[in-house]
Amino acid sequence: MADSDNKSKDKEDELAGTEQPFVAHLMELRDRLLYCVYGLVVAGVLLAIWPGPAGLIDLIAVPIKAHMPHDAKLIAIGVFSPFFVPLKVLMMAAVLLALPWLMYQAWMFIAPGLYSHEKKFALPLIFFGSLLAYAGIAFVQLFVLDKMFSFIQRFAPAAVQATPDISSYVEAILSLYIAFGVAFQVPIVVMLLVRFEMVTIEKLKSFRGYFIVVAFVVAAVLTPPDVVSQLALAIPMCLLYEVGIIGAKYFAGSGRKPEDEQSADSASS
Numbered sequence: 001m002a003d004s005d006n007k008s009k010d011k012e013d014e015l016a017g018t019e020q021p022f023v024a025h026l027m028e029l030r031d032r033l034l035y036c037v038y039g040l041v042v043a044g045v046l047l048a049i050w051p052g053p054a055g056l057i058d059l060i061a062v063p064i065k066a067h068m069p070h071d072a073k074l075i076a077i078g079v080f081s082p083f084f085v086p087l088k089v090l091m092m093a094a095v096l097l098a099l100p101w102l103m104y105q106a107w108m109f110i111a112p113g114l115y116s117h118e119k120k121f122a123l124p125l126i127f128f129g130s131l132l133a134y135a136g137i138a139f140v141q142l143f144v145l146d147k148m149f150s151f152i153q154r155f156a157p158a159a160v161q162a163t164p165d166i167s168s169y170v171e172a173i174l175s176l177y178i179a180f181g182v183a184f185q186v187p188i189v190v191m192l193l194v195r196f197e198m199v200t201i202e203k204l205k206s207f208r209g210y211f212i213v214v215a216f217v218v219a220a221v222l223t224p225p226d227v228v229s230q231l232a233l234a235i236p237m238c239l240l241y242e243v244g245i246i247g248a249k250y251f252a253g254s255g256r257k258p259e260d261e262q263s264a265d266s267a268s269s
Contacts (some may be wrong), residue, residue: 031101044090056090081166096137099133172224183233218233
């Protein structure tokens with residue numbers, strides 16, 4: 001009896017003695033931020049070497065150039081746009097390339113405050129979160145932009161030739177990249193809500209109809225005022241919501257505390 005009490009006490013005090021003073025937390029935060037900066041610098045240097053700022057601009061300009069005259073080019077209205085716009089694109093690409101490293105550093109900062117059963121699903125969430133962000137950005141680049149520009153060009157008068165400014169174009173597509181990259185995190189958010197017992201799976205299922213409305217409202221706010229991009233964001237969000245519900249069933253079970261698992265086993269027996 002005494003042994004069982006000691007074991008349960010050890011489980012309850014799993015984090016006992018791991019508390020650190022406030023200054024130590026600041027030092028740890030400083031180190032993790034420095035590691036993030038190092039990762040961004042390395043990613044930026046690699047991208048500057050290949051494909052280079054000009055290559056990145058050519059890559060993101062592919063969707064709109066497909067709907068422009070053969071020899072047409074994007075224009076730069078601002079005096080410093082030819083310098084600052086490629087630099088901005090390079091920095092954004094460096095953040096995307098280093099995203100798993102940045103998320104890993106965030107996890108390493110909060111990991112000492114997590115229980116062992118919580119650490120089990122932290123790394124998988126970082127992996128799938130990064131993968132979903134990349135999937136959202138690729139979806140924009142390969143599908144949304146092409147369909148959106150095709151839809152917009154249908155309303156352009158024959159006497160008007162579209163010659164977009166590179167600065168406004170980059171700002172528009174970067175906002176779409178961010179919107180889709182964040183919106184594609186819906187499964188991660190759903191699984192975390194269930195894991196931390198903020199909502200039940202049954203509640204999520206009953207909330208489906210409301211989430212569809214929320215998804216279309218979010219899409220209307222985050223995307224340009226065209227039907228194509230709004231549908232392209234809202235529909236995947238609804239599908240990813242269902243993916244999150246399915247994934248929550250696994251994480252809710254695999255992330256239980258050891259004492260909860262023992263209670264469930266004793267109750268079943």
